[in-house]
Amino acid sequence: MDEVxxxxxxxxxxxxxVVVTQTVGRVPTxxxxSKLLTPAARDALVTPVRRWAADFGVGHAGPEEIDEHGIMVxxxxxxxxxxxxxxxxVDAVLLDGNYNYLTPRRPAGTEDDGPDGDAEGLFDAPAVTGPAAPAVHVRIKADMTCAAVAAASILAKTERDRLLVGLAERHPAYGLEINKGYCTPDHSAALRRWGASPVHRRSWRLPGEDPGLFGGSDVPIGFEEGRAEPAPHGGENRPRER
Structure with missing residues (x-):
């Protein structure tokens, strides 16, 4: 598994x-x-990866869930x-990175407390209905050393990119089709001018949220100084392709 x-x-x-078994064939050429590939190369690998894998899936958690529960949940x-x-x-999961975000933590004082047993609140969102969590292993840079994790990263990246292109049509002021939601100078400038949209992670400290940037605490966060309306949701002020 891999995340983006x-x-x-x-x-x-x-x-x-991406699920692999002893019967999967040769790794797709x-x-x-995914971070080492161009967008066109990633798109070209989606079908070969799906054919190669024994099974696959992509899941999302939206900005409202990130705001409510935190990024780890x-x-x-x-x-x-x-x-x-x-x-x-599946029998086991290999996660890219060094942190097991998939297994819910036990509150402090419960049975089988480990060194992270005091992490109550980090993983307190209700679980999705489905099979019990499998055994999880973590590996730093697994997306560079394991073909299955690299394949998972490609499926996750291409699907999320398509979602952001769709969100850009509804919120054209931020250049989401270009930056895919990440912080770039143009994205930061748009946030300072227009404030956050409904698809931004409002619990995060976004550019422009410091009232001092806009002349004092009387100016509502999320609005450009002197404006009486939020960012446009039509075609005006759409960032130019770079």
Whole structure:
């Protein structure tokens, strides 16, 4: 499994899962971590990856869930939704990174408390209905050393990118079709001018949310100084393609 969108300012966090067994064939030609591929190369690998994998799924957790529960819970929800799309439970999961966000934590003082047993509240969102969480293993840079994790990253990245292109049509002021929700100079400038849209992660400290930037605390956060309306949702002020 691999995730994309963790550090973005807007849009969902997305987790992809690719199932491999002893019977899968040769790894698709050109398969690499999605971050090392061009958008065209990623798109071209989607069909080969789906044909190669024994099963696959992609799950999302939206900005409202990130705001309500925090990014780690949102990652777990997205991961559970990806696993719930599989035809059968898996025996184990290999997660990219060094942190197991998929397994819910026990509150402090409960049985089998581990070194992180005091993390009550980090994973307190309700679980998605589905099979019980499998055994989870973490590996740093797994997306660069494991073909299945690289494949999961491609499915997650391409699907999330398509979602952000669709969101850009409804919220054209932010250039989401270009930046995919990540912080860029143009995206930051749009946030300072227009404030956050409904697809931004409002619990995060977004550019422009410091009232001092707009002349004092009397200016509502999310509005350009002197304006009486939020960012446009039509075609005006659409960022130019770079």
């Amino acid at each position: 969108g963790r550090g973005a300012l807007a849009g969902p966090v997305t987790v992809g899962v 050109g398969l690499r971590d 949102a990652l777990r929800l997205a991961g559970e939704r990806a696993l719930a799309q599989l035809a059968a439970p």
